[in-house]
Amino acid sequence: MRSTGISLSVGAPALSWASAVWHCSGSRSGAMGYSRTIAPLVWLTGEALAGAMSGLGMGIAAQPIADVNIEDVVLSASRLAMEEDDYRVLGVLVTWLDAHHARLNADRVIRVVSALDGERTRTFWAAMAVRWADDRRWVRLAQGWKGRRIDLLRVGSAFQLKRHGEDPRFAAGPLVVPLGVLRERTADVLAPAVLAERHAAYRLRVQMGPVYRADAWAVLEREPWISISELARRSYLSFATAWQVKHDHEIVHGQRDMR
Numbered sequence: 001m002r003s004t005g006i007s008l009s010v011g012a013p014a015l016s017w018a019s020a021v022w023h024c025s026g027s028r029s030g031a032m033g034y035s036r037t038i039a040p041l042v043w044l045t046g047e048a049l050a051g052a053m054s055g056l057g058m059g060i061a062a063q064p065i066a067d068v069n070i071e072d073v074v075l076s077a078s079r080l081a082m083e084e085d086d087y088r089v090l091g092v093l094v095t096w097l098d099a100h101h102a103r104l105n106a107d108r109v110i111r112v113v114s115a116l117d118g119e120r121t122r123t124f125w126a127a128m129a130v131r132w133a134d135d136r137r138w139v140r141l142a143q144g145w146k147g148r149r150i151d152l153l154r155v156g157s158a159f160q161l162k163r164h165g166e167d168p169r170f171a172a173g174p175l176v177v178p179l180g181v182l183r184e185r186t187a188d189v190l191a192p193a194v195l196a197e198r199h200a201a202y203r204l205r206v207q208m209g210p211v212y213r214a215d216a217w218a219v220l221e222r223e224p225w226i227s228i229s230e231l232a233r234r235s236y237l238s239f240a241t242a243w244q245v246k247h248d249h250e251i252v253h254g255q256r257d258m259r
């Protein structure tokens with residue numbers, strides 16, 4: 001397992017998610033020429049990913065970043081863990097997904113994962129979708145698995161399987177995981193009720209459902225003066241939908257803080 005500079009533990013006072021993304025991307029797009037994108041604006045790595053995971057309630061030793069975009073974090077973490085073999089990150093990610101997958105925007109995850117080049121990352125998400133068979137939103141991703149299984153461990157998988165057996169959480173899906181490779185501790189992640197208190201978009205997803213609108217509303221609660229194009233960019237919305245959400249938010253709250 002290669003080190004990616006992310007370790008398990010607890011974080012410190014939260015930073016701003018928007019500031020972190022702008023810092024990583026090195027730019028902030030303007031209102032002109034807006035074109036919707038679904039993939040993360042920035043694929044997070046290193047300290048930025050560690051802080052984002054901590055901000056989303058995962059037990060990572062990093063200063064937590066507040067109000068992180070949920071899909072940006074789990075997609076970035078899965079790609080790093082699977083393509084760079086970081087099983088510590090993968091272990092806490094799987095635990096978090098088990099606790100919170102009902103709050104994921106399945107449409108966005110499926111669309112991004114389906115367009116990825118990395119077979120290992122796609123296989124991981126197919127494996128999780130198979131595990132979530134009772135949630136119909138994930139059927140399309142689960143059905144993308146054609147029956148060929150791949151080993152999580154690039155080297156020594158057969159030996160570990162013979163010695164320890166297979167992790168039963170993945171036995172029915174496309175990813176072969178020897179038992180004991182991935183840490184499984186519910187204490188590594190915040191419970192839904194606690195995360196809802198700390199993360200605005202997560203709380204709104206509980207109220208509205210795991211939809212793009214909930215994320216846009218959370219942005220407007222923090223920054224009601226934000227432009228429609230910037231709201232669309234940060235929430236991965238079409239311009240028209242962002243306009244509608246901003247309009248609805250103004251109906252509820254009036255023109256407060258629009259200066």
